[in-house]
Amino acid sequence: MAEMVEERDEAGNMLQTKKYNGEYFVSHFIGNVKDHLAAIEEMEVRDDDTFVMSYPKSGTHWTFTLSSMLRTGETTYHGSPTFLDFNEMEMLKNMPSPRIFATHMTFDRLPKQAREGKGKILAVFRNPKDVVVSLHTFIKKLDHSDIIASWDGLIKFFLTGKMVYGSWFDHIKAWEKTKKEYKGDNIMYLIYEEMKQDLRSHVEKMASFLGADTGKEFLDQVTEKCTFGNMAAEATKTFKPSDQWKEVTSTKTLPIYRKGQIGDWLNHFTVAQNEYFDKVYEEKMKDSSFTFQFK
Ligand code: A3P
Numbered sequence: 001m002a003e004m005v006e007e008r009d010e011a012g013n014m015l016q017t018k019k020y021n022g023e024y025f026v027s028h029f030i031g032n033v034k035d036h037l038a039a040i041e042e043m044e045v046r047d048d049d050t051f052v053m054s055y056p057k058s059g060t061h062w063t064f065t066l067s068s069m070l071r072t073g074e075t076t077y078h079g080s081p082t083f084l085d086f087n088e089m090e091m092l093k094n095m096p097s098p099r100i101f102a103t104h105m106t107f108d109r110l111p112k113q114a115r116e117g118k119g120k121i122l123a124v125f126r127n128p129k130d131v132v133v134s135l136h137t138f139i140k141k142l143d144h145s146d147i148i149a150s151w152d153g154l155i156k157f158f159l160t161g162k163m164v165y166g167s168w169f170d171h172i173k174a175w176e177k178t179k180k181e182y183k184g185d186n187i188m189y190l191i192y193e194e195m196k197q198d199l200r201s202h203v204e205k206m207a208s209f210l211g212a213d214t215g216k217e218f219l220d221q222v223t224e225k226c227t228f229g230n231m232a233a234e235a236t237k238t239f240k241p242s243d244q245w246k247e248v249t250s251t252k253t254l255p256i257y258r259k260g261q262i263g264d265w266l267n268h269f270t271v272a273q274n275e276y277f278d279k280v281y282e283e284k285m286k287d288s289s290f291t292f293q294f295k
Contacts (some may be wrong), residue, residue, distance in 0.1 A: 002033035013153030026164045039089040043111040049119035052102040055171045057134035058126035059192040070212040071098040077234045106174040117184040126192035127292035129265035141255035159280045169284040193293040228260030263295035
């Protein structure tokens with residue numbers, strides 16, 4: 001069974017999670033974790049379901065927005081995705097098609113039917129230095145966060161895997177295994193930095209992967225709607241007082257859209273922090289097939 005645990009380091013940095021089977025889940029993960037994981041495993045998947053999968057702060061909202069436009073054929077902005085992780089199964093089951101789910105878990109935690117090829121999976125990855133900067137600025141905007149840490153403390157937590165959803169390196173390792181072993185053709189791997197550099201070609205590839213029957217003009221519109229600037233502006237415009245984020249931010253604004261850049265970590269890391277990060281990164285990623293662009 002899951003238990004709420006609070007861990008502190010000697011400097012007072014704090015991580016609060018639901019710990020289950022030695023793994024860290026977000027505190028608002030449904031119930032005792034075990035039962036919800038079992039319900040997800042058995043969930044009925046529809047042919048037009050989409051699963052957006054990511055480590056936190058890696059472009060979840062971006063990928064969700066792109067796929068929801070491509071799946072619906074409309075350039076309407078739909079706010080934040082519905083997570084498998086923190087929504088009751090009854091609600092997930094009853095969502096109208098096309099359903100687009102997000103999760104910060106890895107492939108092994110998807111519904112069995114998705115792991116057997118039903119529905120489409122978009123897995124997005126981002127360089128971890130920008131991930132940790134994005135996370136740092138994100139948690140500072142929240143009134144209640146599972147992590148309360150200084151910048152230096154957060155880097156240490158990140159590199160030692162004391163994070164909600166566990167270590168970024170373990171997340172990548174789990175996906176390496178999937179890449180190697182899974183023979184299905186319903187996963188598309190996306191890299192944040194590559195999307196940023198050429199969004200139009202990604203929109204086209206995603207449309208073809210999702211089987212979206214759309215013309216060139218629509219793909220141009222989706223590309224335009226999903227630039228960082230336009231998504232950030234749209235998010236502010238359409239943010240409703242009822243949105244989930246209102247509960248966690250006293251500013252009552254969406255804490256997601258910040259800079260949307262590659263390499264903002266250069267404005268945050270000290271030389272010593274960067275050396276420490278590089279040392280751990282080189283060691284942990286030495287056999288990895290993932291390569292990331294850091295600037
Ligand atoms: P920054 O904090 O570096 O700006 P997630 O949705 O997984 O929580 O990720 C949030 C990060 O994705 C934030 O990064 C956010 O600005 C960035 N992002 C959101 N939409 C984007 C877009 N259209 N283009 C580039 N980055 C985007």
